[in-house]
Amino acid sequence: MNALADAIPGVILLGRIEPNEQTCRVIDVCGTGLESFQRGAVLPIITPTLEDVDLDSEFLRTQGAQARLVMPLLSSEGIIVGVLCALDASADVYLYEHAALLGVAALLLSHEWESVQRRAELRRLRARLSEGPGTDSETGFADRDGFLELLEREWRLATRGTVESVLVTCSVNVGGEQNAPDEAVRNVAVKTVAEILGASARVTDHVGRVGQSTFAVILVGCRIDEAPAFVERFQSALGRVTDGRHPPLEISHNLQSLAAVSAPEDALKGDERVGGTPTTHKAPHLAQGTPG
Numbered sequence: 104m105n106a107l108a109d110a111i112p113g114v115i116l117l118g119r120i121e122p123n124e125q126t127c128r129v130i131d132v133c134g135t136g137l138e139s140f141q142r143g144a145v146l147p148i149i150t151p152t153l154e155d156v157d158l159d160s161e162f163l164r165t166q167g168a169q170a171r172l173v174m175p176l177l178s179s180e181g182i183i184v185g186v187l188c189a190l191d192a193s194a195d196v197y198l199y200e201h202a203a204l205l206g207v208a209a210l211l212l213s214h215e216w217e218s219v220q221r222r223a224e225l226r227r228l229r230a231r232l233s234e235g236p237g238t239d240s241e242t243g244f245a246d247r248d249g250f251l252e253l254l255e256r257e258w259r260l261a262t263r264g265t266v267e268s269v270l271v272t273c274s275v276n277v278g279g280e281q282n283a284p285d286e287a288v289r290n291v292a293v294k295t296v297a298e299i300l301g302a303s304a305r306v307t308d309h310v311g312r313v314g315q316s317t318f319a320v321i322l323v324g325c326r327i328d329e330a331p332a333f334v335e336r337f338q339s340a341l342g343r344v345t346d347g348r349h350p351p352l353e354i355s356h357n358l359q360s361l362a363a364v365s366a367p368e369d370a371l372k373g374d375e376r377v378g379g380t381p382t383t384h385k386a387p388h389l390a391q392g393t394p395g
Contacts, residue, residue, distance in 0.1 A: 107208055108133035111201045113170070113191030114140055117212065120156070120185055121145070122305050124336075127158075127186055136192055139166040148186070156183050169194040172202055174209035178217050180302040181340030187212055239312040241290075242297040250311025250319060254367045257309070257321050261361035268323050268361045269330040270370045273300065273337075275316040276353040289316075292352060299344060303337040313371060327360040334358070 107115045114134035118127035129144045140146075147159040156175045163171055168190040176185035187209045189197065237249030245253060260266045277292045293316050300318055304310050309321040322330055334356055345352055364370045 104131055104133040107189070107205065110204060111172075111189045112193075112196045113137065113168075113189050116140055116146075116186075116188050116190065118146060118186045118188070120148070120183060122307075124148075130185075137167055137190055140168075140190065156186055158186070158188060163190065167192050170196050172197050172205050174205050176209055176213045176216055178213065178220075178302060179344070180299040181343035182299075182302045182336075184213075184216060184220075241294065242301075242312050244297065244301065244318070245309065245311040247311070247313045250309070250313055251367065251371075253309045253311065254319075254321060254361075254370065257323060258361045258364070258367040258370070264362075266324050267326055268321055269325045269327055270357075270359040270361055271320045271322060271330060271334060272313070272357045272359075272371065273318045273320075274314075274355045275318075276355070277316075277351075295344065296341065296352070296354070299341050300337055303333065303340055319371065321361075327358060330358045 104115055104117065111134075114132060114137045116129050117131040118129050120127050125148060126145050127148050129140060129142055129146065132140055132142055147162050149157050149159055157173050158171060160171065170191045170193060171188060173186055173188040175183045176187060178184050187205060189201065189205055191197070237245060237252070239246040244250075254270070257266075257268045261268050273296070275293050275296050277289045297312065297318060300320065301310050304320050305322075307323045309323070311319050313319045320333070322333055325333070338354065341352070341354070359370045361367075361370060
């Protein structure tokens with residue numbers, strides 16, 4: 104950060120994307136000239152596409168920033184976890200060389216960010232594995248029995264009106280019926296989906312492996328009309344990671360409001376379907392839809 108501040112005009116900010124995905128919180132700042140941007144500041148973001156992120160230019164101008172360079176911090180699962188940006192009070196100060204330097208720094212910080220998160224995730228998985236039954240050994244997610252316990256707890260809260268939650272089930276089909284791959288290839292593909300699904304979920308959500316190639320996520324504190332945004336975020340990240348890979352993946356999903364089912368087990372049966380007919384994702388080799 105200090106090296107960037109010496110080489111690029113203005114101030115350099117490192118921000119973390121907040122859970123609401125509409126703001127980022129400044130966690131580090133270097134440079135001088137814009138005193139309104141300090142650690143802990145919350146900045147509104149705009150997302151023209153799920154593949155990119157930018158800061159709200161109108162808000163920045165109200166804070167004195169006339170020029171900006173913004174680079175996303177991208178995890179290997181395709182999730183945008185933060186931003187690295189340069190801001191200056193003068194317009195038209197940034198050159199191509201500044202953007203290239205900031206881009207390289209964003210790649211390095213993305214790697215470091217993910218390394219820290221991986222170590223934290225390993226500690227969490229070790230703690231969960233030490234708890235004994237209820238955990239899927241291949242993914243570290245709750246297994247079907249363990250997930251059903253979590254599901255029953257959240258279902259009770261939902262039916263009481265304490266908190267609204269949605270269940271998302273995702274089924275993975277590798278290669279299609281005509282070109283089914285061998286077990287090793289299928290396992291790699293399923294684990295890839297598991298990693299991206301886990302990265303897409305929030306800290307407050309619950310993720311489980313409820314079948315050999317089926318996963319489920321409880322979106323805690325989420326309304327049914329908000330749940331498609333999670334599915335879109337997951338599929339966008341999966342598309343970035345699997346673009347051009349073989350064999351192709353087909354992802355089917357169901358959305359269920361927990362308050363709308365009579366028993367928690369019923370939510371996993373997929374009786375209520377979303378969308379009606381399958382649709383094709385634009386990313387190569389990735390399709391999405393509802394179980395047929």
